[in-house]
Amino acid sequence: MTFEVFLQMFPIALxxxxxxxxxALGGLFSERSGIVNIALEGIxxxxxxTGATITVLLENSTPAAAWIGLLGGLLSGVAxxxxxxxxxxxxxxxxxxxxxxxNILAGGLTVYLCQIIFHxxxxxxxxYGIKKLxxxxxxxxxxxxxxxxxxxxxxxxIAIAIVLLTWFVVYKTxxxxxxxxxxxxxxAAASMGINVAKMRYFGVLISGALGGLxxxxxxxTADIQYTLVSIHGTGFIxxxxxxxxxxxxxGVLGAGFFFGFSTALSFYAKDIxxxxxxxxxxxxxxxxxxxIIALLxxxxxxxxxxxxxxxxxxxxx
Amino acid sequence: xxxxKEKIVLPLIAVLLGFLLGSLIVILTGRSPVSxxxxxxxxxxxxxxxxxxxINTRYIGEFIIQAMPIILTGLSFAFASRxxxxxxxxxxxxxxxxxxxxxxxxxxxxxxxIHLPMVxxxxxxxxxxxxxxxxxxxxxxxxxxxVVTIMMNYIALHFNNYMILNIxxxxxxxxxxxxxxxxxxxxxxxxxxxxxxxxxWGFIPVLLAVLxxxxxxxxxxxxxxxxxxxxxxxxxxxxxxxxxxxIIASMAIAGAFAGLAGGIITVGTFNFGRVIQAAEGYGFDxxxxxxxxxxxxxxxxxxxxxxxxxxxxxxxxxxxGIPREIAGIIQAxxxxxxxxxxxIKMVLDKFERKQVPTxxxxxx
Numbered sequence: 001m002t003f004e005v006f007l008q009m010f011p012i013a014l015x016x017x018x019x020x021x022x023x024a025l026g027g028l029f030s031e032r033s034g035i036v037n038i039a040l041e042g043i044x045x046x047x048x049x050t051g052a053t054i055t056v057l058l059e060n061s062t063p064a065a066a067w068i069g070l071l072g073g074l075l076s077g078v079a080x081x082x083x084x085x086x087x088x089x090x091x092x093x094x095x096x097x098x099x100x101x102x103n104i105l106a107g108g109l110t111v112y113l114c115q116i117i118f119h120x121x122x123x124x125x126x127x128y129g130i131k132k133l134x135x136x137x138x139x140x141x142x143x144x145x146x147x148x149x150x151x152x153x154x155x156x157x158i159a160i161a162i163v164l165l166t167w168f169v170v171y172k173t174x175x176x177x178x179x180x181x182x183x184x185x186x187x188a189a190a191s192m193g194i195n196v197a198k199m200r201y202f203g204v205l206i207s208g209a210l211g212g213l214x215x216x217x218x219x220x221t222a223d224i225q226y227t228l229v230s231i232h233g234t235g236f237i238x239x240x241x242x243x244x245x246x247x248x249x250x251g252v253l254g255a256g257f258f259f260g261f262s263t264a265l266s267f268y269a270k271d272i273x274x275x276x277x278x279x280x281x282x283x284x285x286x287x288x289x290x291x292i293i294a295l296l297x298x299x300x301x302x303x304x305x306x307x308x309x310x311x312x313x314x315x316x317x
Numbered sequence: 318x319x320x321x322k323e324k325i326v327l328p329l330i331a332v333l334l335g336f337l338l339g340s341l342i343v344i345l346t347g348r349s350p351v352s353x354x355x356x357x358x359x360x361x362x363x364x365x366x367x368x369x370x371x372i373n374t375r376y377i378g379e380f381i382i383q384a385m386p387i388i389l390t391g392l393s394f395a396f397a398s399r400x401x402x403x404x405x406x407x408x409x410x411x412x413x414x415x416x417x418x419x420x421x422x423x424x425x426x427x428x429x430x431i432h433l434p435m436v437x438x439x440x441x442x443x444x445x446x447x448x449x450x451x452x453x454x455x456x457x458x459x460x461x462x463x464v465v466t467i468m469m470n471y472i473a474l475h476f477n478n479y480m481i482l483n484i485x486x487x488x489x490x491x492x493x494x495x496x497x498x499x500x501x502x503x504x505x506x507x508x509x510x511x512x513x514x515x516x517x518w519g520f521i522p523v524l525l526a527v528l529x530x531x532x533x534x535x536x537x538x539x540x541x542x543x544x545x546x547x548x549x550x551x552x553x554x555x556x557x558x559x560x561x562x563x564i565i566a567s568m569a570i571a572g573a574f575a576g577l578a579g580g581i582i583t584v585g586t587f588n589f590g591r592v593i594q595a596a597e598g599y600g601f602d603x604x605x606x607x608x609x610x611x612x613x614x615x616x617x618x619x620x621x622x623x624x625x626x627x628x629x630x631x632x633x634x635x636x637x638g639i640p641r642e643i644a645g646i647i648q649a650x651x652x653x654x655x656x657x658x659x660x661i662k663m664v665l666d667k668f669e670r671k672q673v674p675t676x677x678x679x680x681x
Binding site: 038083087090091092093094096097098100101102103104105107108109111112113115116228229232233236239240243279281284285288289291292295296 | 342346347403405454458460461463464465467468469471472475476478479483594595596598601604605608640642643644645646648649650652653655656657658659660661
């Protein structure tokens with residue numbers, strides 16, 4: 001691989017990584033609290049739709065439209081994940097089924113609303129989403145400057161900040177400890193006076209917030225409008241990053257970056273002598289294949305939250 | 318409520334609530350639910366209640382076409398479900414069925430009596446093999462089938478596209494050359510009685526699949542041991558059943574149903590192999606069908622017809638000014654309500670307790 005191609009590719013890889021990392025961190029909160037969330041894909045779709053719609057509608061009135069779009073994506077993700085929370089915490093629904101329902105719902109609902117608002121199957125295209133920036137000073141550092149600080153979407157820095165914040169909340173605060181306890185052994189947590197339902201609501205709603213933000217980030221950096229295929233499986237890739245990153249924020253960062261990099265690689269492979277012979281599909285398949293291999297690798301070791309996916313009955317032991 | 322009654326009442330309530338929610342969304346977005354239901358009735362029966370036109374059999378043909386693959390993916394999900402597995406892999410298994418059918422349809426030359434069964438068999442085997450992989454990983458390494466099947470769907474998608482574009486050759490980057498007639502399920506007779514719909518002989522293997530599903534699950538020792546594994550793995554192991562083998566077999570058979578769906582779409586609805594941009598939703602439709610159908614053969618057949626009709630009504634809704642996606646919204650809400658069955662049951666039980674001494678069965 002020529003070094004120049006590598007340098008060009010790096011900011012693109014960061015762009016693809018940001019939404020994966022954000023959404024996977026969302027999944028981390030949910031699963032650590034004990035609720036499996038395969039609705040991440042649907043949550044991203046809702047966030048992406050809201051982000052794109054707000055940006056389109058506001059871009060003539062304010063230069064901050066895309067940033068308001070990000071906030072809107074985040075909030076819509078919270079609202080959408082509330083359905084998952086109510087279904088799986090209050091109504092004791094099977095979490096995988098509820099998540100599946102939300103994934104189908106998201107596709108229908110977003111395109112339905114596109115038709116109502118824009119009279120077409122997609123949102124109108126926005127003129128520009130989140131703008132790239134170069135960090136003054138840092139971008140002048142040789143090599144590293146071009147990799148991380150020159151013409152980079154600021155959303156990547158947001159993702160990094162949230163990785164640190166997640167690590168702090170999950171491992172260094174009483175809140176995080178309580179949340180993890182609910183994901184490992186809710187009955188034991190309850191016996192210590194922890195409100196399991198409340199902790200799980202917290203986990204699921206944060207996953208909605210981060211998933212929605214992730215979706216909005218994705219559409220406002222890598223796309224020009226929202227369509228049914230804007231997210232095309234990134235929510236599932238995020239889920240894979242969570243597994244690959246072993247339910248740990250820094251693991252998620254690494255895995256998310258890895259998958260972002262492999263996405264970018266599929267665009268640049270034709271310029272890289274060693275890889276140009278491989279079909280594009282090879283790079284599309286790679287993240288999914290690696291996830292299965294990673295799962296095999298962890299097989300037999302219990303790495304995920306123990307109680308994730310189980311319906312919590314307060315009377316059980 | 319007795320368990321038997323519950324299995325019928327709860328899905329019906331879910332369907333009712335789903336349609337209610339769908340109507341509410343239609344009203345809230347300023348459209349008319351009346352034209353939505355008119356479109357749905359036309360999609361099912363071909364009867365145009367608004368303009369008072371009699372039955373147009375073309376719609377019935379198209380409606381059955383829509384129902385066929387999702388009945389099969391429903392059987393697929395349900396079969397794995399009966400063994401306690403949650404397979405989201407029908408979509409990918411269906412694609413592997415499609416690509417296997419495409420291979421045999423293009424590469425083999427034979428008279429119809431040999432070629433067509435070979436094509437369908439290839440589809441079944443392709444799906445079964447793709448299903449057996451997560452089954453094996455689950456049985457041997459205890460890797461969770463939900464994540465693996467999701468990943469395998471995407472692998473199948475890109476594999477399918479790679480094969481169509483690079484191996485079978487495609488001039489327009491969208492589809493392969495048309496298949497010879499000997500590989501097709503096409504029927505001029507069925508087309509003629511349904512005013513040139515795409516109705517084809519595919520419904521026969523679908524009905525056979527429904528019967529086979531019911532037979533294996535309810536009438537064979539194998540089916541019994543599958544269900545035993547689904548109920549309690551450890552107990553089944555203790556009773557001397559081969560749990561691991563059952564898990565693999567169950568996933569393979571589930572894959573076979575989905576693979577057949579791929580075959581029927583490829584040589585029935587279409588007559589060429591296709592590049593697929595994104596998952597087409599047959600897998601998720603199948604999950605909805607199986608959940609509403611209570612994982613029973615007859616229930617799946619009925620639920621498949623329900624959702625097939627809803628899909629067939631989509632273009633009609635669109636032409637009435639109602640975004641076609643409302644069908645997906647209704648379907649998703651139904652699944653969500655089915656998932657909430659414990660909640661619905663709690664409400665029903667409260668309701669029942671309040672109106673004390675009336676006899677069971679009068680209220681729903």
